[in-house]
Amino acid sequence: MAHESLPDKRIRVWYRPMRPRSQSEQHRASTPLELLFDLCFVVAVGQAAAQLHHALGEGHAGSGVLSFAMVFFAIWWGWLNFSWFASAFDTDDVPYRIATLVQIAGGLTVAAGVDRAFEGNYDVVVAGYVLLRLAAVVQWLRAARQAPETRSTAYFYAVGITIVQVLWIARLALPGAAGLIGFFVLVVLELLVPVLAELRAGTTWHPHHIAERYGLFTLIVLGETVLSATNAVKEGLASGEHIGDLVSLAVAGLVLVFAMWWLYFDQPGHARLIRGNSLFTSMSWGYGHYLIFSAAAAVGAGLELAVGFDSHHTEISGTATALAVTIPVAVFLLSVWLLHIGPTNECRPIAIGFPVAAVLTLAASFGPAPIHVTAVIAALLVAVTVTATHGEPEPG
Incomplete structure (x- = not known):
């Protein structure tokens, strides 16, 4: 029999029997x-x-x-x-x-x-x-x-x-x-x-707890991306050259990270886990986050590379630099779409919007100001998501 929720004010002991925790446990949060x-x-x-x-x-x-x-x-x-x-x-x-x-x-x-x-x-x-x-x-x-x-x-x-x-x-x-x-x-x-x-025999993992754990790690990886890009911009500004380009790139990078955060957390992960309620759903959702986490981390590396390009500290081409950002952003968008939204989502604007945004992001690699365009595409996708879901019940 799975034990109930561990109370907040429990007696401190050094040892407890390891029994499965209840999947219906209330207020389960990260420790x-x-x-x-x-x-x-x-x-x-x-x-x-x-x-x-x-x-x-x-x-x-x-x-x-x-x-x-x-x-x-x-x-x-x-x-x-x-x-x-x-x-x-x-x-x-x-x-x-x-x-x-x-x-x-x-x-x-x-x-x-x-x-x-x-x-x-x-x-x-x-x-x-x-x-x-x-x-x-x-x-x-x-x-x-x-x-x-x-x-x-x-x-x-x-x-x-x-x-x-x-x-x-x-x-x-x-x-x-x-x-x-x-x-x-x-x-x-x-x-x-x-x-x-x-x-x-399935283990009694908790859908809300797992979704929170994945969300927290997503936040931490996005935070690492912001830190990497900020340090790169700081180093570029210290030289006193190309300040306008670097400030513009910093703004675009910040908008991009903000949009990635918004798009990931707009649809709660636990809702997908509860709806699927199967081994395939939990495994595909859990395993699929490899792409979300790694893509988010790679965006930070790409933004650092873009700073180096704008400050003329790297020898690689502009297209290669752009692809270092646009490819992981496209992977992130497609992964969030598959794991949180779904191609058959009843809200067609967002069901279609994510893959379209991913394609446009990749296409932006070969045009002018690719990082800025990518940030605009991501922000527009956020706007589409907000508009399309306005007035709908909060997903549970």
Whole structure:
């Protein structure tokens, strides 16, 4: 029997039995420990975005984007698995906190290895990743012992995660192309573990809590984007040259980030999760956010690159610079459309508006002032969304 909501004024104890939390629990919100987890993981996001910016600026777009995608998977997958486990089994006792802090240490180790990963050496990233994943195994084993109703699922998670971690370590010995192929094979295995485990007996994750967790991480990634762009503009202004162009670019970047925030949060994520109420819906929604998170982070790298272009500190072309912003923005818009809006949404202006805006954003790459035009397109999409939904009931 799942226990009820943990009261705000509960007796402090160092240990509680790890039982599934109720999906109908009222006022379920993120805990300070979860917020600390997010804050530490955004360090790794910032490192990945910074290295992507450097790679693009040096003309290594292919290898830079690939390295960013690979490193971001380690960051995102560690965060995702912690968040869904916590939604179902968070006891907030001493053993749980210690295991979570070990996972945070693993995430920070991943952050420390980002620079080496972009040079082709993933040893530190793998060490940190394996540490945070094995700490998660300890949590699953505890759940298996103390929650009989989900024992088979918890053991499947524990065994599956452990096997894949052994394979991640073995992959380090693979050279070149074999190592790259091994990476994608292991990604598939990682993604399959939760699917196969949840088919046995679903865990009691909380829709509102999960939607809030994803929303908070989206906010943090957008905040990192603003910080990156602001620092780049600050450096450009310090030179005393091209001030007009840089201020204009800063305004466009700010409008763009504001629009991305508006479009993501206009439709609450929990509504989609509750309506779908299926393993496919929850998995596609949860997994699909890889594109939203990584695209939002990449926008920051692109804006930094645009600052360098306007201040003549980079040698790459204007079109390449524009694509570093427009491609992730287009990916963000299409991902939000698929996960929050849906092609069959009854409100046709927004159902059609998102993909149209994505196409126009990509087209803007080849015209004048592409970043500014992209910001205008995003702002217009916000205006369409507000106008089309005016007078409708608030989505629940």
